[in-house]
Amino acid sequence: VYIEGSQHFNEQLADLVCAAAPVRSPGGKIVGSISLAAPVEVANPLLVTLTREVGRQIEDRLRSEARPEDLALAMSFMRFTNSGRPTVVMDQETLLANTPGLTYVSASSQVILWEMLIAHDWSTAGTARLELGDTGVQVVARRITDGNQVHFIVHFVEPSDVQTEARPKERSPTADPVVEGVLLVEGPRGSGRATAALALHGQRRANTPIETYIVRRGTQTPWTEIAAHLDAGTDVLLRRVEEMAGDDARRLNDVVAGSSPLPHCSP
Structure with a gap:
C-alpha cells in the first residue's frame, strides 16, 4: 500500500x-x-x-x-489456501485449514482424525477414503513423507456430496486387452480425479510404477516417451485429457480403440 x-x-x-x-x-x-x-x-x-x-x-x-515439519506443512497447505474444497493439512502437532475446512475442525475432531490417519494401513497406497467416526463425513486423505517426517492432506466430503463426487469408472470389459488396460476417471476440474486414479492404481497395481503427464492443449505430449514407459511395464496417468489438442485426442482414441501398439494407458 x-x-x-x-x-x-x-x-x-x-x-x-x-x-x-x-x-x-x-x-x-x-x-x-x-x-x-x-x-x-x-x-x-x-x-x-x-x-x-x-x-x-x-x-x-x-x-x-520454524520447525522443519511446519515448513513442510506450509508448502503443502499453500496449494489449497484458495481452494473451494474443505481441506486441512496436519501432523501430530500442527493443523492448517483453509476457509471451507474450518467448519470441520475442532479439538475433538482433530484428535479423532489424527488417530484414524495413524491407524490406517498405508502400505498398499498413499491415498485413502475414510469415514470420520459416526458423523457420516468422508475424507480423502493423502500421506506425505519426507524422510522421517510424515503429514497428511485431508479433503472433507459431506454425505450429500458423495453422489456428486468424482468417482472412477472403468470401461466395460471387452476381449480387447488394450481397452481392459484403460481406466477413465470422470469429474469436474479440481474434484480430485488424479487422486482417485492414483488410489485405484495403489489398490490394484501397487507394485507397478506409474508416471504422470499433463496433456492439455498448448503442451507437447511426449508420446514416444509414454510408449517407452508402457513397453517397459510402467503405467501412465494422463491428466487434463479433456483439454488436449485434436491431434492428441485422435492419438488417444487410437490407444483406447486398440489400434495403437501401446499396451495400455490410464487417462
Missing part, C-alpha cells in the same frame, strides 16, 4: 507519505504488517520496494525459526 499526503484518512498525516506491506507466516497467513513513513516532499515510490523488502526479511526470519 502506498498513501501520499491528503490521501490519508487521518488529516494529521497529510504531511507524510506512507508505505505498508503484509507479513505472512510460513503457512501464508497474514500475521502482521510493516509500514514506513517519510515527509511528503521527499515522496518516492521506492519506499514501497523498501517496505516490501523489510517484510520479506521478517518472513525469512520466521521461516528460519
Whole structure:
C-alpha cells in the first residue's frame, strides 16, 4: 500500500507519505504488517520496494525459526489456501485449514482424525477414503513423507456430496486387452480425479510404477516417451485429457480403440 499526503484518512498525516506491506507466516497467513513513513516532499515510490523488502526479511526470519515439519506443512497447505474444497493439512502437532475446512475442525475432531490417519494401513497406497467416526463425513486423505517426517492432506466430503463426487469408472470389459488396460476417471476440474486414479492404481497395481503427464492443449505430449514407459511395464496417468489438442485426442482414441501398439494407458 502506498498513501501520499491528503490521501490519508487521518488529516494529521497529510504531511507524510506512507508505505505498508503484509507479513505472512510460513503457512501464508497474514500475521502482521510493516509500514514506513517519510515527509511528503521527499515522496518516492521506492519506499514501497523498501517496505516490501523489510517484510520479506521478517518472513525469512520466521521461516528460519520454524520447525522443519511446519515448513513442510506450509508448502503443502499453500496449494489449497484458495481452494473451494474443505481441506486441512496436519501432523501430530500442527493443523492448517483453509476457509471451507474450518467448519470441520475442532479439538475433538482433530484428535479423532489424527488417530484414524495413524491407524490406517498405508502400505498398499498413499491415498485413502475414510469415514470420520459416526458423523457420516468422508475424507480423502493423502500421506506425505519426507524422510522421517510424515503429514497428511485431508479433503472433507459431506454425505450429500458423495453422489456428486468424482468417482472412477472403468470401461466395460471387452476381449480387447488394450481397452481392459484403460481406466477413465470422470469429474469436474479440481474434484480430485488424479487422486482417485492414483488410489485405484495403489489398490490394484501397487507394485507397478506409474508416471504422470499433463496433456492439455498448448503442451507437447511426449508420446514416444509414454510408449517407452508402457513397453517397459510402467503405467501412465494422463491428466487434463479433456483439454488436449485434436491431434492428441485422435492419438488417444487410437490407444483406447486398440489400434495403437501401446499396451495400455490410464487417462
